[in-house]
Amino acid sequence: MSISFAPLKNISYVKSVTETKINGRLKIFYIRVILHDKTIKTPKIIFGKLENLKGKSRWMKKFENLMAHIEYNDKRIIHNLPKFEYIGKDCEISGNLDQIDLFDIKSIEDIKNKIVIPGLKIYRKS
Numbered sequence: 001m002s003i004s005f006a007p008l009k010n011i012s013y014v015k016s017v018t019e020t021k022i023n024g025r026l027k028i029f030y031i032r033v034i035l036h037d038k039t040i041k042t043p044k045i046i047f048g049k050l051e052n053l054k055g056k057s058r059w060m061k062k063f064e065n066l067m068a069h070i071e072y073n074d075k076r077i078i079h080n081l082p083k084f085e086y087i088g089k090d091c092e093i094s095g096n097l098d099q100i101d102l103f104d105i106k107s108i109e110d111i112k113n114k115i116v117i118p119g120l121k122i123y124r125k126s
Helices: 063-072 109-126
Strands: 002-005 011-014 017-020 028-036 044-055 084-087 090-103
Touching: 017 063, 028 063, 028 109, 044 109, 063 090, 084 109, 090 109
Parallel strands: none
Antiparallel strands: 002 028, 011 017, 028 044, 044 090, 084 090
């Protein structure tokens, strides 16, 4: 499960659905919860910044479609944390992500102090 946040200036609504156009300057604050995977022993939360987004195919012109592509191809795209770069036939993406164990979150304060504040620090770095 993933959640993404983009600046409001990049988001429009088309028939009541958000459309976040991919352009060279778009940065996304990204949070992903991984509950089960063969490569992890405990559930993880991955968070940070996605940037340098480029859609190469006709259907990859908005971030919402790229998000689905990330979910489906997560092992190929999000790897070698904290920094990664992916160049595929449909899109290009790079990012700076951190991760923590889901079980380290025990309160709303933990969400703020262990995900939101560190994630925003990563997001705000140019």
